[in-house]
Amino acid sequence: MFKSRVLAVCLALFMCVAVSGCAAVVLGGAAAGGTYVYITGQAKQKFNADLGSTFQAALKGCQSLGLKVEEKKKRLSDASIKAIDVDTEVHIDFTYVSSKVTEVTVRYGILGDEAASRRILSAINKNF
16 A cells, blocks of 8 residues: 555656656856756856857857857847757857846757757857
8 A cells, every 4th residue: 555655656756747848957157157057958048248249259169169150140139140060050049138248048959959058158158
């Protein structure tokens, strides 16, 4: 009787986790500022820099990683870069948060790749 209850509780907990979607991974204190978050195939990080500087650092980061920039757009409150890594599309989106903070979102491929996205964010950070 006790074993069946424990099994039922474990099964219920497993089902809750399974149907709740992707879990977020939050790591604190990136060198450039805000926290790093990976959720639903996208890596996000806030940088303590204006939109223009962050955009330029990302272009340099793409170059240092050997990514081929196919498209780049920059407006007053947002920007984007579409690049190719061999045969995988990379989308980097920038959102103006304040004059000193920019949020960067990276999606590597269709479903996302956390390690690759983290490398791209790190390359952006190194190019300030």
